[in-house]
Amino acid sequence: MGTPVDFGFKTYNYYGAYLKKKYEGKRVFKIIVDGGFTCPNRDGSKGYGGCAYCNVDSFTPELSRKGPTIREQIEKGMERAIKGYAAEKFIIYFQPNTNTYAPVHYLKMMYDEALSIAPENVVGLSVGTRPDCIDAEKVALLESYRERGLDVDLEMGMESIYNETLSKINRGCTHEELEVALNLVRTSPLDVCVHTIFGFPWETKEMMLRYVHEINRFPQIKFVKLHHLHIVEGSIMGVQYKRDPFHVFSLEEYTNFLAEFIPLLRPDIVIQRLFGISDYDLLIAPNWGLKKAEIQTYIDKELERQGVVQGAAYQSLVHS
Template sequence: MSIKTLAYGEKNYNYYSAYLREKYHGKRVYKVIVDGGFTCPNRDGSKGYGGCTYCNTDSFTPASRNLDSIREQVLHGMENATQNYKAEKFIIYFQPNSNTYAPVEELKLMYDEALKINSENIVGLSVGTRPDCLDAKIIELLESYKNRGLEVDIELGIESIYNETLQNLNRGCTHEDFISAMKLLENSSLDVCVHTILGLPGETREMIVKYANEINKFEKINFVKFHHLHIVKGSIMGVKYKREPFPLFTLEEYTDILCEILPKLRPDIVIQRLFALSDVDMLIAPKWGLKKSQIQNYIDAELERRNILQGSEYRGEMSV
């Protein structure tokens, strides 16, 4: 397999920005993050309290969350993206917490409010949620936006593929919940993105590399986000880490893991993210001391230097 077999971009993996450029004919497309004020079933008591041990939503929520309405958040996000990134088209991204965790009628009101603003330049809707916060009615609602001509994806936070890890994280859902969600989405027109955290306590290198094979099993998965474990202030894990630190990836170690995972990952999957950064004021560890662009350049250069190619070791049938 040569790099030319990859569909999007000139990198050694299918690059999300290149995917967007091709899909939208060279237009600059930017995600506008919206906080709908949702919570999670393991925060409000329906499944548990305290949330996932690694989580503090302030570590990944933009300043626009402090604005009063969804409309203000969208307008602020669009203005910022246009001025700073020369964005021309927008994807509305409901990100913080579980953005399908409400009655369908309430969800529709929020999604509609966000999508009606500057509708000419909104091309998509992305909704982040948990596998156990999805049902047929919610899928039908999201599909209705696709029928309007928008691209719609559901982003499922699977985090780990191991139930013991999920239990230790106070996740409140199991890997079987993820499998059930994928069955619900099997015949859906929605795109599916999965989000994983690499380097969770108790997971060995061998266990982490198996994430690729598990993701490959589901033909409906179009996108993936890989994320190294962050220890952030305000999280349960942050308190535990300060009391008794445990090993975290260095940039070099994390890149090594990616170099093992990517060749095993289906070559048709588009990678939306290879890593993520928490706000520096929120981050306890690991502190790599580099800007986002520097980390991206380091990983890309290492993939190139080692001749690591997404899908080069994949031996299954390609999804269509």
């Protein structure tokens, strides 16, 4: 006899169910596009070396890239998704680096090119960026794609709510800058997603649970991506970890943390991810020794076993 999780039912508001309902049962997949962007925290505008948890070697200058064109990336990505997963519709996802870090006319050229490929099968555009690389003109550009009938996700890195942490990880961006960006899209039709990282060694569990207060207080936040800290080769934290190892989440610890976090989360927010995955060739810690699907199954079953329900503690949080 299977449990609800075995039959695809989860007690949190997860992205797969959201997509299935929104697109009337069609199989929708994100196609990742590398537009060759850089980052103000790498090119000297705000700093060098990038965020301390990032793999510097994976971010090479545009001129040294020998990757496929945008068209080739999308066509091959669609082909793989159709053959491997019977995909029917697609969201074009500009993911690597800071995908609004360019003049608006250049961004429009990039987005237009990507969306011109198999437009009859593309339902959305998703753009990953930093909160300090968003302004009214760029918001207006993204909103113009909504007017074409596309769903548009604006994904911004919150990472931590603490400026001390953001400084320690060389983020080059403050929490107040995130607040400014969120207020800029307060009445926008864009679907806003924020990304968090849990497990910085100087942050306690109580500190990390307070992230939920910040997420809940912005009604414009529709999606979240919850990640645990990865220590990877080529990163500043990778060097630090090798010199003086510090505690990182075990799978059991991280799942138990999620079991406390999710009941506090506003029930209308859609969880796009519960954890992140790093290339095992680059991963230093934590190595949980499982494939992505196995991690997802473990977390889902454990959350179900513990009776976790998204938003179950939200009302008491609101009235406390």
